[in-house]
Amino acid sequence: MLDHVASLGRYVLNSVAGTGxxxxxxxxxxxxxxxxxxxxxxxxQQMYSVGVLSLLIIVISGLFIGMVLGLxxxxxxxxxxAEQSLGPMVALSLLRELGPVVxxxxxxxxxxxxxxxxxGLMKATEQLSSLEMMAVDPMRRVISPRFWxxxxxxxxxxxxxxxxxxxxxxxxxVRWLGVDExxxxxxxxxxxxxxxxxxxxxxxxxxxxxxxxxxxLHKGYSCTPTSVGISRATTSTVxxxxxxxxxxxxxxxxxxxG
Amino acid sequence: MESRNxxxxxxxxxxxxxxxxxxxxxxxANMGGATAGETYKLYAKFDNIxxxxxxxxxxxxxVVVGRVSKITLSGEYYEPLVEMEISKKYDExxxxxxxxxLTSGLLGEQYLGLNPGFVDDTVxxxxxxxxxxxxxxxxxxxxxxxxFLFSQGSD
Numbered sequence: 001m002l003d004h005v006a007s008l009g010r011y012v013l014n015s016v017a018g019t020g021x022x023x024x025x026x027x028x029x030x031x032x033x034x035x036x037x038x039x040x041x042x043x044x045q046q047m048y049s050v051g052v053l054s055l056l057i058i059v060i061s062g063l064f065i066g067m068v069l070g071l072x073x074x075x076x077x078x079x080x081x082a083e084q085s086l087g088p089m090v091a092l093s094l095l096r097e098l099g100p101v102v103x104x105x106x107x108x109x110x111x112x113x114x115x116x117x118x119x120g121l122m123k124a125t126e127q128l129s130s131l132e133m134m135a136v137d138p139m140r141r142v143i144s145p146r147f148w149x150x151x152x153x154x155x156x157x158x159x160x161x162x163x164x165x166x167x168x169x170x171x172x173x174v175r176w177l178g179v180d181e182x183x184x185x186x187x188x189x190x191x192x193x194x195x196x197x198x199x200x201x202x203x204x205x206x207x208x209x210x211x212x213x214x215x216x217l218h219k220g221y222s223c224t225p226t227s228v229g230i231s232r233a234t235t236s237t238v239x240x241x242x243x244x245x246x247x248x249x250x251x252x253x254x255x256x257x258g
Numbered sequence: 259m260e261s262r263n264x265x266x267x268x269x270x271x272x273x274x275x276x277x278x279x280x281x282x283x284x285x286x287a288n289m290g291g292a293t294a295g296e297t298y299k300l301y302a303k304f305d306n307i308x309x310x311x312x313x314x315x316x317x318x319x320x321v322v323v324g325r326v327s328k329i330t331l332s333g334e335y336y337e338p339l340v341e342m343e344i345s346k347k348y349d350e351x352x353x354x355x356x357x358x359x360l361t362s363g364l365l366g367e368q369y370l371g372l373n374p375g376f377v378d379d380t381v382x383x384x385x386x387x388x389x390x391x392x393x394x395x396x397x398x399x400x401x402x403x404x405x406f407l408f409s410q411g412s413d
Contacts, residue, residue: 041261047268055271084367095282156275163278182325183367186313198282 022218029143029217042145050111050146051153055160057110058103062161065098066090066168073169074177083179087188090169095192095201096257099162101249104208107154108241112216115146116237119220120230143217150213151206158205200256207248212241296346297324298386302357302370307338308396309368310359316342316370323348326370342370351384352377358394368396 073089119142122128131138166188173179192198216237223233307329316324324344332339344351354375361368375381375392384390 044261044265044268047271048264052267052271055274081362081366084362153271156272156278159275159278159282163281166282180315180322182313182315182322183369186311187367189313190311194283198279 018218018222021222022214025139025143025218025221026147026214028139029147039140039145042141043148046145046149047153050115050149051157054107054110054153054157057106058157058161059164061102061106062094062099062164063168065102066094066165066170067172069093069098069165070169070172070177074173074179083173083177084183084187086169086173086179087184088191090173091166091188091192092197094162094165094169095197097249097253099158099165100201100205100208101245103154103158103161103205104212104245105242107150107157107209108212108216108238108245111150111153112212112237112241113234115150115213115216116220116223116234117230119143119146119217120223120225120233123221123223124225124227124230126225143221147213147217150216151209154209154212155202155205158201158208162201196256203256204249204252207252208245211244211248215241215244297343298346298349299327300342300344300384300388300390302340302342302390302393303332304338304340304359304393304395306359306395306398307340307368308359308361308398310340310370310396311368314367314369316344316357316372318348318372318374323372340370349383349385351375352381353384353388353390354381354392355384355390356392356394357390359396361397 069090070086073086074083077083077085077089119128122142128138128142131141170184174181174184219233219237219240223229310326310329312326312329314326315322316326324342326340327343328341330339330341331337351372352375354377356373356375358371358373359368360371372390
């Protein structure tokens with residue numbers, strides 16, 4: 001009985017310590033004195049591997065999700081003779097929910113896992129310790145540019161996702177199924193609000209970017225430096241980041257639209 | 259050279275992101291085709307336009323011939339004045355034509371239905387800037403219910 005209580009206590013202590021360590025890591029990575037001339041090329045390199053290389057999967061999934069929304073929405077709305085409402089249906093579901101959330105999930109799978117694996121391997125091969133030996137702060141050299149790259153990339157990716165998705169819905173709704181083009185856009189325009197829909201979507205994706213990148217970096221930095229440890233950390237990044245995104249999405253939606 | 263390519267790719271990525279933002283902000287910047295080509299303007303004054311919006315379609319017998327381009331209030335009594343752009347392909351509407359605010363389907367969007375009128379020797383054709391005199395306003399459900407109750411009460 002006491003053993004069970006002790007194991008519960010150990011679990012709580014471990015998770016609190018983990019949260020504290022990850023917060024410390026984040027603070028040290030972000031609050032270091034920035035050196036623009038040195039850190040900008042590093043940031044560029046990471047923006048490339050985190051953002052640009054994720055572009056293809058984002059564009060393709062955005063297009064297909066938009067097309068599916070157009071198709072599904074049309075078959076339901078046409079029963080009520082309200083197929084002109086297809087435009088706002090596609091645009092609102094993409095801007096408010098699917099754009100930020102699906103982008104964050106894809107980003108966690110595509111970029112987050114590779115960030116974790118990269119940093120885990122750096123730790124396992126003692127590259128991080130070597131950097132410290134050379135008096136280079138690995139927080140500023142390794143963690144910080146990766147964090148900012150993820151933080152800047154994901155909102156841009158979410159915007160691209162939504163725009164491409166709306167175009168996909170337009171392709172299916174207007175070009176294929178014959179919804180009136182002017183009605184599609186004008187009803188969409190009258191229903192989509194700049195601050196309520198677009199800006200709230202951007203705020204969501206900024207929050208997700210922060211959380212997903214943070215989780216990925218922390219899992220990599222704190223992993224057990226063995227091959228099993230790295231593979232566990234990579235899996236745990238995807239699982240934890242996805243759960244965090246879905247949970248936070250509910251909270252943010254309740255705050256914004258509830 | 260490697261780093262220059264990376265910078266180019268990142269720059270292009272950021273630009274695409276902002277283009278997406280502009281597209282989302284303006285929504286229909288890529289409008290066109292619907293009323294492409296030459297148009298001429300007609301005006302109509304209503305008592306009530308209901309849910310009519312700018313860029314709602316103008317239809318003749320269900321066929322789109324133009325779009326609502328502007329809605330303003332005009333005159334002493336602040337009546338809604340609707341400006342519409344009609345394609346030059348259809349420029350032979352007589353000035354006995356009428357327009358009414360109609361709804362497509364039970365829950366659908368509202369549009370302008372244009373009914374061409376009769377033609378005889380004294381009737382002229384509508385031209386740029388003309389006003390259509392014969393208009394029927396949108397049906398407002400509350401007014402209908404009110405009329406119905408009133409007529410029930412007077413029996």
